[in-house]
Amino acid sequence: xxxxxxxxxxxxxxxxxxELITWLVEVGDRVTSDSVLAxxxxxxxxxxxxxxxxxxxxxxxxxxxxxxxxxxGLVSIELDGAAPAPRAPATPNAQxxxxxxxxxxxxxxxxxxTLAAPAVRSRxxxxxxxxxxxxxxxxxxxxxxxxxxxxLLGRSGSTTTAVVASGADEPHVEPVRGLRRRIAExxxxxxxxxxxxxxxxxxxxxxxxxxxxxxxRRNEPTATRLTILPFLARAIVLAAAEQPRLNATYDxxxxxxxxxxxxxxxxxxQTDDGLIVPVVRHAEARGLWDLxxxxxxxxxxxxxGSATRQELSGSTITITSLGALGGLVTTPIINQPEVxxxxxxxxxxxxxxxxxxxxxxxxxxxxxxxxxxIVDGWDAATFVQRIKALLELPALLFVxxxxxxxPVPLGR
Numbered sequence: 001x002x003x004x005x006x007x008x009x010x011x012x013x014x015x016x017x018x019e020l021i022t023w024l025v026e027v028g029d030r031v032t033s034d035s036v037l038a039x040x041x042x043x044x045x046x047x048x049x050x051x052x053x054x055x056x057x058x059x060x061x062x063x064x065x066x067x068x069x070x071x072x073g074l075v076s077i078e079l080d081g082a083a084p085a086p087r088a089p090a091t092p093n094a095q096x097x098x099x100x101x102x103x104x105x106x107x108x109x110x111x112x113x114t115l116a117a118p119a120v121r122s123r124x125x126x127x128x129x130x131x132x133x134x135x136x137x138x139x140x141x142x143x144x145x146x147x148x149x150x151x152l153l154g155r156s157g158s159t160t161t162a163v164v165a166s167g168a169d170e171p172h173v174e175p176v177r178g179l180r181r182r183i184a185e186x187x188x189x190x191x192x193x194x195x196x197x198x199x200x201x202x203x204x205x206x207x208x209x210x211x212x213x214x215x216x217r218r219n220e221p222t223a224t225r226l227t228i229l230p231f232l233a234r235a236i237v238l239a240a241a242e243q244p245r246l247n248a249t250y251d252x253x254x255x256x257x258x259x260x261x262x263x264x265x266x267x268x269x270q271t272d273d274g275l276i277v278p279v280v281r282h283a284e285a286r287g288l289w290d291l292x293x294x295x296x297x298x299x300x301x302x303x304x305g306s307a308t309r310q311e312l313s314g315s316t317i318t319i320t321s322l323g324a325l326g327g328l329v330t331t332p333i334i335n336q337p338e339v340x341x342x343x344x345x346x347x348x349x350x351x352x353x354x355x356x357x358x359x360x361x362x363x364x365x366x367x368x369x370x371x372x373x374i375v376d377g378w379d380a381a382t383f384v385q386r387i388k389a390l391l392e393l394p395a396l397l398f399v400x401x402x403x404x405x406x407p408v409p410l411g412r
Contacts, residue, residue, distance in 0.1 A: 004053050006037060006075040008068050018042050020066045021178045022121050025075070029057045037075050040068065041178050046305075055079040064122070065177045115142040117273045117305065124148055126174055142305075144272055179273040190336040193252065195372040198331050199380045201388055205347065206362040208394045219289070228344065228364070229267070230291035232319060234397045235390040236342060237263050237284045240317065243383050247316050249337040250374050257339075257374060266315030266335055267295055269302045277335055278302045279315045288397075319344065330367045339371040340380075342387070 008018065018040035025037050035051040059076035062068055114131040116124070120143055124131050129151055136143035176184060205228065212226050219225075240247035240263055248259045263284045266277040278298035283291060301307040318335040321344035332343040345365040352361040366387065370380045390396045 002079050003058065004055065004077045004079050005073050006049075006052065006077060008040065008070050008072050008074045009049065010070050017067050017069050018047065019178065019181070020062050020064055020068055021046060022064055023060055024048075025057050025060075027057050027060060031055065031057060031077065041182065046179070049074065051075075051077070053077055053079060065175055116144075117142075117271075120145055120148065120272065122174065122177060126172075127152070138272070179276075183274045186336065187333055190333050194334050194336065196331070196334065196369045197372040197375070197377060197380060198367060198369045199377070199384050200329050200365055200367045201384050203364050203366055203388050204352065204361050204392050205364050208391055209347075209362045211394050215288075224289060224293050224296065226288065226292050227295075228347070229295050229319060229321065230288050231391060231394065231397060232342065232344065232387070233265055233280070233283050233291050233295070234288060235387045236265065236317060236319070238390060238397070239383050239386040241284075242386060243379060246340045246370070246375060246379070246383055248339050248374070249316065250339050250371060251337060252373075260316045262316070264314050264316045266318030266338070267299055268318055268320035268335070268341075269299045271303045271305075273305075276302045276307070276312065277315060277318060278307050278311050279313065281314070317341070322346070328365055332367060332369045334369055334371055339374045340383070341369050342384075343367040343369070 021039040021041050023038050025031060025035065031037070031051045032054045033051060036048045037051050038049045040047050040049060055077040057075060058078045061073040061075065068074065114134070115136060115138070116131055121131065123145065124134070124143070127148065129148060131143055134143050134147050134151055135141075137147055138144045208228070208231060212228070212231070216225050244259050244261070245257065247263055248257050250257050261284075262282050265280040265283040267280060268275055268277050278301060280286075280291065280294045280298060286294065298307065298311055301311060315335060315338065317338055318341045320332050320341055322330065323344075323346070326344060326346035328345055330343050330345060332341045334341050343366065345367055347362060347364040349360050350363040351358040352363065353359075354361070366384060368380070368384055370383075375383075
């Protein structure tokens with residue numbers, strides 16, 4: 001018999017290396033051309049590496065967390081009988097988090113891979129939990145961190161016992177790998193390389209909330225519901241048309257600013273694996289309901305781990321929101337290489353002085369950060385004030401946009 005060495009394939013977009021997230025086979029496993037060998041992670045997505053031949057795994061080259069070069073050895077396989085010509089490697093399936101269930105055989109017996117994010121797999125391994133025995137509560141039976149917590153509580157019988165059993169004085173040390181490591185690297189780069197300026201303003205969204213509730217009531221039979229985000233997206237589109245240099249990306253090495261007519265809106269989305277930014281493309285060409293549907297679609301894809309590489313790249317300006325946990329003020333970190341990010345804080349009823357008396361109004365702060373190398377404080381304030389004017393008088397969201405119309409003054 002002969003041995004075939006599977007190389008780490010070219011995963012596209014000029015990527016020269018990828019981090020090994022998890023092995024999906026073990027030494028001694030029988031594999032076929034339908035098997036998936038490993039998950040590796042690039043800057044944008046988790047990629048499944050398919051097996052091009054049939055045989056038995058005799059060696060794995062690397063450990064989870066290792067950064068491997070494209071073209072380098074990944075798995076050695078002892079081929080069945082005469083060495084057949086391996087099939088042409090398929091384009092890697094790029095998905096964030098887990099993909100559809102795959103099968104590999106161990107000692108001739110097929111096994112079905114449990115759906116789980118790499119971070120969940122790593123934690124389960126460190127706790128000695130077999131994922132195949134855990135009932136997942138996520139989409140398609142995907143195992144979540146909460147499912148592991150439930151197993152731990154079941155083992156101990158109570159929360160108190162679990163704490164004592166784990167060793168109160170000993171920390172649980174786990175490696176930072178996969179998407180969390182990528183997030184750490186990107187945020188460190190953005191924060192250390194970009195001089196941030198954060199501008200915060202309070203927005204009176206009372207009228208907007210009345211309009212939103214009425215539109216949702218009229219559209220109640222459909223599944224799509226309007227949140228504040230599609231209104232904010234529309235306001236950003238109109239504000240960016242007046243200040244296009246904020247809908248841009250900056251290359252500090254080449255010292256060039258790429259200014260876009262199209263608004264490809266990043267939607268910062270919290271997932272089980274960390275913060276991911278799927279993209280709503282051509283927000284400037286979408287109506288309110290279309291924006292709402294597309295925001296929901298790409299965010300759901302990111303959470304489910306089915307977002308494509310195309311859906312996770314190419315944003316020109318980003319919205320970030322903590323929803324009900326948004327607090328009063330945040331300092332959003334810019335999604336490099338963009339130059340602006342608009343942050344949504346929580347909506348609450350506050351007493352506001354109007355017409356000689358205090359009135360209860362629905363108020364929401366916007367905390368927005370800008371790259372001070374490109375955006376001056378005046379430009380940042382003008383941009384946010386324009387968004388403020390549009391949201392406080394929401395009719396403007398549907399009648400503005402005429403290039404010949406005069407801009408709204410900074411102080412309204």
